[in-house]
Amino acid sequence: MAKYVRMTKLVAVGRMRDKFCEQQCNAFLTRAGAYGKCEVVTVPDSNVAGEGKAILRELDRERNALIVVLTEEGKEFTTAEFSAFLGKAESKIVFVIGGPFGLAPEVKQRAAVLWSLSKLTFTHEMARMLFCEQLYRGLNLLNGGAYHHA
Numbered sequence: 646m647a648k649y650v651r652m653t654k655l656v657a658v659g660r661m662r663d664k665f666c667e668q669q670c671n672a673f674l675t676r677a678g679a680y681g682k683c684e685v686v687t688v689p690d691s692n693v694a695g696e697g698k699a700i701l702r703e704l705d706r707e708r709n710a711l712i713v714v715l716t717e718e719g720k721e722f723t724t725a726e727f728s729a730f731l732g733k734a735e736s737k738i739v740f741v742i743g744g745p746f747g748l749a750p751e752v753k754q755r756a757a758v759l760w761s762l763s764k765l766t767f768t769h770e771m772a773r774m775l776f777c778e779q780l781y782r783g784l785n786l787l788n789g790g791a792y793h794h795a
Contacts, residue, residue: 652682652737653780654710656703657773658744659690666770673777680784690744697749700741704755710737712756715776716748717766719759724793728783730758742776745769 661667674683688699704712711734722730731738741752745768753759762775785792 652684653677654684654686654707654737654739655742655773655776656686656688656700656739657742658688658696658700658769660687661770661773663768663770666774669774670777673774673781677777677781677784680788683780693744693746693749696744697752700743700748700752701755704739704741704752707737707739710739711758712739712741713758713760714741714748714753714756715762715772716743716753716759717761717764719761721761721763724779724782724786727779728786731780731783732787740776740780742769742773 661670670685674685677683686703688696688703690696691699704710741748741756743752762772762779767775782793
């Protein structure tokens, strides 16, 4: 029996300009959808302060959601730890990925969890693609799928 997450939402800055990254994100989110609804909201890119205001407006719509902000100073998880985190969530999870210049401090302050994909620096499009892959991988692992070790 599948272990569904209540719902996940990704709030990301800017449209995807790299078609490969966009295609990969869409493919992984489609697969992740087998385990629960995955919504993506894109806010326009501008400057850190403007992007922060737009992100905060999205977060204000999410009452009782668990806010996870991807940022370089966040905690690193193994895939197994991230999968367990997803499995323990008792509410909707909203993930936030900023633009190329990072996130406003106010956005980081709203987070219940600050998460770092790596100590390496990625373009924000690559970070989105890696996030989508890890979301699918974590949900698949949580449900006993073979993708994690494929």
